[in-house]
Amino acid sequence: MIVDIEGGTVGFSFSANSGSTVHVRGGNIGNSFDAHTGSMVYVSGGTLGSLDATSGSRVDINEGTVASINARFGSTVSISGGATDLVRAYGGSSLQMSGGRVRSDFDAEINSNVELVGGEFQLNGEPFADSVITLAAGDVFTGTFMDGASFLFSDVTPFISDTNYSDMLQSATLTRVPLPAIDTSPIFIDGSTATNVHRLRAGQTLSLHDGGMLDRNFTAVDANMNFEGGTVGTRLEIAGTIVSVHNGTIGDRFFASARSVVNMTNGAIGDHFAANSGSLVNLNGGTVGNYMRADSDSTINIRDATVGIYAEANFGSTVNIDGGSVGSGFRASEGSTVNVGGGTVGNSFSAFGAVNILGGTVLSSFTAYIGSEVNIGGGSVGRSFEARYGSTVNITGGTFGDDFKALSGSDINITGTEFYLDGTKVDLEFGVPMVVADRNVRLSGRLADGNDFEFDLFASNSLVDDFFSPDATLTLTLVPEPTSVLLYALALVAGYVRWRGSIRCSSVA
Numbered sequence: 011m012i013v014d015i016e017g018g019t020v021g022f023s024f025s026a027n028s029g030s031t032v033h034v035r036g037g038n039i040g041n042s043f044d045a046h047t048g049s050m051v052y053v054s055g056g057t058l059g060s061l062d063a064t065s066g067s068r069v070d071i072n073e074g075t076v077a078s079i080n081a082r083f084g085s086t087v088s089i090s091g092g093a094t095d096l097v098r099a100y101g102g103s104s105l106q107m108s109g110g111r112v113r114s115d116f117d118a119e120i121n122s123n124v125e126l127v128g129g130e131f132q133l134n135g136e137p138f139a140d141s142v143i144t145l146a147a148g149d150v151f152t153g154t155f156m157d158g159a160s161f162l163f164s165d166v167t168p169f170i171s172d173t174n175y176s177d178m179l180q181s182a183t184l185t186r187v188p189l190p191a192i193d194t195s196p197i198f199i200d201g202s203t204a205t206n207v208h209r210l211r212a213g214q215t216l217s218l219h220d221g222g223m224l225d226r227n228f229t230a231v232d233a234n235m236n237f238e239g240g241t242v243g244t245r246l247e248i249a250g251t252i253v254s255v256h257n258g259t260i261g262d263r264f265f266a267s268a269r270s271v272v273n274m275t276n277g278a279i280g281d282h283f284a285a286n287s288g289s290l291v292n293l294n295g296g297t298v299g300n301y302m303r304a305d306s307d308s309t310i311n312i313r314d315a316t317v318g319i320y321a322e323a324n325f326g327s328t329v330n331i332d333g334g335s336v337g338s339g340f341r342a343s344e345g346s347t348v349n350v351g352g353g354t355v356g357n358s359f360s361a362f363g364a365v366n367i368l369g370g371t372v373l374s375s376f377t378a379y380i381g382s383e384v385n386i387g388g389g390s391v392g393r394s395f396e397a398r399y400g401s402t403v404n405i406t407g408g409t410f411g412d413d414f415k416a417l418s419g420s421d422i423n424i425t426g427t428e429f430y431l432d433g434t435k436v437d438l439e440f441g442v443p444m445v446v447a448d449r450n451v452r453l454s455g456r457l458a459d460g461n462d463f464e465f466d467l468f469a470s471n472s473l474v475d476d477f478f479s480p481d482a483t484l485t486l487t488l489v490p491e492p493t494s495v496l497l498y499a500l501a502l503v504a505g506y507v508r509w510r511g512s513i514r515c516s517s518v519a
Contacts, residue, residue, distance in 0.1 A: 015039065015056065022059065026051050026067070034058065034074065041077070045069050045085070053092065063087050063103075071110065081105045081122070091157060093208075099124050108187075109157030111208055113227035114245070116163050117178040124182040128155040129189045130212065130231075135250055135268035135288055138184075145179040148287060148306065150267040152231045152249045158190035160209045160231040162247045164267060166286060166305070199224070199240065210235070210251070218242070218258060226261065237277060244280070255279070255296065262299070266291060266308075274298075274315065281318070285310050285327070293317070293334070300337070304329050304346070312336065312353065319356070323348050323363065331355060331370065338373075344381055350389060357392075361401070367391065367408060374411065378403055378420070388459055397422060397482070407459025413474055414465055418481035425487045426463070429455035438488035446484045458489050 011030045015037050022040030026032045028048030034056050041059030045051045047066035058076045063069045065084030072091040079094050081087040083102035090109040097112050099105040101121035108127035118124035131138040131153040143151055145165040152162045163177040194213050199205050201221030208225055210216055212232035218224060218240040226243030232250040237258045244261035248270045255274040262280035266272050270289040274296045281299035285291045285308040293315035300318035304310045306326030312334050319337035323329045325345035331353050338356035342348040346363035352370040359365075359372055361382040367389045374392035378384045380400030386408045393411030397403045399419030406425040416422045423443065429436040432451045438444055446453070449469035456462050466476040467484070478484060 107155065109155045109159055111159060111227065111229075112161070112163075115177055118180055118182045119178065120180045122180065124179070125185055126153070126155070126182055127185045127187055128153050128161075129186050130154040130160075131184055131186075132231075132249070132268070141184050143179050143182050143184060145177065150249055150286060151179065152268070153184075154189055154211055154231075156187050156189065158192075158211070160211050160229055162229050162231060162249055162267065164247075164265070164286070166265070166284070201240070212250075220258075325363075333370075342382070405457065405463075407457045407461055409461055410463065410465075413476060415471065415477040416479060416482040416484065417477075418479040420479070421483045421485075422478070423485045423487065424455075424457070424463075425489055426455050426457045427460075427489060427491050429453065429486050429488070436486065438486060440488050440490060443485040443487045446486055447480075449478060449480055453484075455486075458492075460492060 013030065013032045015033065016035045017037045019037060020039040023042045024039055026045045026049035028046060031050045034053045036056045038056065039058045043058055043061045045063045045067035047064060049067045051069045053071040053074045053076065055074045057074065060078045061069065061076050062080045062082060063085035064082045067085050069087045071089045074092045076092065076094045078096040079087065081099045081103035083100055085103050087105045089107045093111040093113060095114045098117045099119060099122040101119050104123040106125040106127060133151050134149060145151060145163065147165055150162065150164040152160065154160050163179060165176050165178065192211050192213055197207055197216040199216065199222035200219040201223065208228060210230035210233035215234040217236045218238065220239035222240035224242045227245045228242065230248045230251040235251060235253045237255045239258045241258060242260040245263040246260055247265045249268040251270050253272045255277045257277045259277060260279045263282045264279055265284050265286055266289040267286035268288050272291045274292065275294050277296045279298045282301045283298050284303040284305060286305045287307045289308045291310040293312045295314050298315060298317045300320055302317055302321040304323045304327035306324060309328045312331045315334045317336045320339040321336055322341045322343065323346035324343050328347045330349045332351045333353040335354040336356060338358050340355055341360045342363045342365050344362045348365045350367045350370045350372060354370060355372045357373045357375050359376045361378045361384055363382060365382065365384045367386045369389040371390045372392060375394045376391060378397045378401035380398060382401045384403045387406045388408050390409045391411065394413045395410065396415045396417065397420035398417050402421045404423045429438065431448055431453055449467050451467050452464065453467055454464040467478040468475050469480055471477040
């Protein structure tokens with residue numbers, strides 16, 4: 011039996027049974043399209059819901075839109091064009107992809123026979139010469155299919171509050187073929203004419219202006235994008251690409267991967283913006299939604315932008331905050347570095363890595379967890395600062411709100427120019443730390459940056475007062491006044507110059 015579908019609407023639960031051949035050239039077909047054993051399905055147009063290829067069936071897709079494609083055990087699927095949100099190749103299936111777009115997840119499971127046909131393959135921004143690819147956690151794999159469409163598959167860690175949008179490649183085979191020539195003519199999109207651009211390859215440039223729009227799941231590899239206005243759909247994915255955002259709106263789940271650079275001066279980026287490994291993000295203006303994330307080897311610089319709640323710096327990443335504002339719930343994970351030199355960071359900051367506060371304002375409820383190191387040399391830290399077991403807090407400057415708590419097993423090291431316990435001056439030697447075991451007294455003095463401070467070393471914890479556990483380690487280190495330090499430094503410099511001069515004279519002689 012041969013069935014041709016060229017238009018109209020077909021409801022859900024369509025079945026292509028054994029011995030049937032189905033051609034879909036147009037129209038709309040609902041979910042649960044099942045290709046059973048001995049059937050053949052050819053899709054060259056139209057819109058389909060979920061499509062299941064079962065054992066012994068064959069499915070060829072070269073155009074059209076399919077919501078999801080499931081290649082079950084024993085099935086054979088070929089994709090050379092069109093668009094789909096999800097492709098899943100189960101163990102024992104055979105799936106070849108040489109073109110088209112996967113707008114969400116591509117899952118090649120263990121023991122599946124998946125072949126990617128194309129070229130320009132790169133793993134984490136570096137050329138990939140092997141013939142088989144398996145994605146490890148955090149990997150970004152890019153390339154170009156035989157039809158000239160670029161792709162990006164990544165096994166990234168999903169956001170805690172987000173659906174798992176990562177891809178899976180288990181021993182997928184790579185077949186290299188000649189690729190179409192790259193059209194490097196600049197692409198200008200302002201909505202005045204219809205466009206059908208969904209991908210950018212190396213050397214291509216796109217400029218988006220007011221009235222223009224890019225579809226969701228746009229992918230750019232080693233390209234340039236300039237946003238002066240317009241709208242970008244959800245899940246923009248880039249690798250090795252330079253993006254300049256001067257205006258306009260970018261949707262949720264924007265992923266900047268593998269050597270990408272994002273420069274933003276205005277406009278808006280939605281929720282779940284992620285700077286993946288090796289990327290650099292400069293936020294000099296505009297707004298970023300909730301759940302922003304910096305992954306390993308990436309750097310995010312925030313200078314005059316507004317960032318929403320629950321931002322996160324993951325292991326190996328660096329986040330520099332020199333202006334603007336970051337919402338509550340910031341998390342500096344183990345192995346990350348966060349530098350605050352200006353701006354405002356919201357309540358409930360969680361530190362597991364290295365945090366350096368030299369300026370700006372960090373609001374209330376900062377918590378330093380085990381393994382963290384917090385260095386405070388300036389700025390303002392709000393009330394309810396808490397140093398937990400295994401954390402280290404080094405204080406050389408800044409100002410502090412009420413309710414500072416040093417819990418059991420924490421280390422608090424304070425450096426200043428004078429110290430007092432209950433008004434009595436503490437005699438110290440310059441540069442020699444002294445452990446303070448006293449409790450239920452008031453510690454006051456002047457920090458190295460010239461700011462006065464005062465902590466009540468209460469041995470009993472309460473909701474509103476300072477607390478320094480008897481099992482917390484508190485040290486004081488005396489340094490000279492800033493003026494004395496400067497004179498001392500100048501003396502050192504003068505001595506160094508005289509020493510270098512004597513070396514030059516000796517060598518001439």
